[in-house]
Amino acid sequence: MPNVEVCLSPDLLHLFNLRKKNVVVVDILRATSCMVTALAHDVEVIIPVASIEECKFLQKQGYISAAERDGLKVEGFELDNSPFSYQNEDLKGKKIAVTTTNGTQAITKSVEAEKIIIGAFLNISAVAAFLLEEQRDVIILCAGWKGNFNLEDTLFAGALIEILQKQFTVEQDSSLAALELYLSKKTELLPFILASSHAKRLSKLNIKDDIAFCLQHDTYDVLPIFHEKELRNYKINV
Amino acid sequence: MPNVEVCLSPDLLHLFNLRKKNVVVVDILRATSCMVTALAHDVEVIIPVASIEECKFLQKQGYISAAERDGLKVEGFELDNSPFSYQNEDLKGKKIAVTTTNGTQAITKSVEAEKIIIGAFLNISAVAAFLLEEQRDVIILCAGWKGNFNLEDTLFAGALIEILQKQFTVEQDSSLAALELYLSKKTELLPFILASSHAKRLSKLNIKDDIAFCLQHDTYDVLPIFHEKELRNYKINV
Secondary structure, eight states: OOBEEEEOOGGGGGGOOOTTSEEEEEOTTTHHHHHHHHHHTTOOEEEEOSSHHHHHHHHHTTOEEEEEETTEEOTTOSBOSOGGGGOOGGGTTOEEEEEOSSHHHHHHTTTTSSEEEEEOGGGHHHHHHHHHHHTOOEEEEEOTBTTBOOHHHHHHHHHHHHHHTTTSBOOSHHHHHHHHHHHHHGGGHHHHHHTSHHHHHHHTTTOHHHHHHHTOSSSOOOOEEEETTEEEEHHHHO | OOBEEEEOOGGGGGGOOOTTSEEEEEOTTTHHHHHHHHHHTTOOEEEEOSSHHHHHHHHHTTOEEEEEETTEEOTTOSBOSOGGGGOOGGGTTOEEEEEOSSHHHHHHTTTTSSEEEEEOGGGHHHHHHHHHHHTOOEEEEEOTBTTBOOHHHHHHHHHHHHHHTTTSBOOSHHHHHHHHHHHHHGGGHHHHHHTSHHHHHHHTTTOHHHHHHHTOSSSOOOOEEEETTEEEEHHHHO
């Protein structure tokens, strides 16, 4: 059986070998939740970039651009980092460039992987179905917060492992911890996450509605895959 | 109230500021469990060193020496890394030099801390009592396995936080995760840990008895503190 492992922070990624493995990048609050929402609303393509400079470069080339640092929208860019901003008919068919504090960095660090899939609670079943079909080793990469472990990405890892566990080996310590944490808190995810200093910090930005939205399961049946620097919905474009 | 935080791996230690904080270093399997056992059996002093060369240097100066790499005793040294090897009357009053794969590295990386305390399930109440008396911010540093997260050190962190939580703020994501993980598995620590690949790897070394021993709570009332390169039992030597 293939293995499923969890990398709890991008700062631990040097301990993993991504080659020939599928990597699921997750940044629940809020980068990957936004990407899933955008593609569900028929955005044609998303280019995740690591730096604000790259994002500006693509903006000049006509991309609608979104830049976030420390949870705040960077001045001079069109879009912020709230999933509600992507529930917009006007974005249909558009090309978006995006850079965020944690999520886009995690994506650009994963280029050695066989495939890079973007995961969120919003599309968890679509991601799981793809991984079950592929039958390839999986690493779930939690984007965290500036290198730190965070609860919501780890809980997503646990939720995904719960679905995969019958057809995947789960014996890495991080995988077992993520699964157990999710199983013990699955009926009270929102209050558990809101108790953390990380969520409190984000809550100061008035994003409690965002947090509640990002914890919803299977709102969208999209499968964002990052390939040759572009993120597209492979439920449509394959 | 002071804060208690958990650093899940030495490879994440760069994210923490140790100054003016008490750091509890934990390497349940088996470095810190051995140190606690040794001091409980009246070893006078333990010198933890990062390298095998330093350990050899101290051996030549008359220290009884213990070196472990990858879970195995290194040739040419007297002691191994089993707590049972330290339950020995002959070690009374002796000086020991020790280097291990994970635990001693974590100690030597923590020198900026106010105080470095050695924790294990074997002396958890003694450690907690000291931290409650000090009323100073605490970082629990999990030694992990070669930079990787591991279950047993994280579960110890959760167990310690369970005792501290009434007088310490617990809101860092890692602290909340460690506490929750411990609370959900506290009645079945041994089978949970044995399910992990890390424990399976250690089990191949025939150390199942060691693992069961290292999960016992409060076998010893010792408080090992690392000060000026030496580890002593401050229940006696203060």
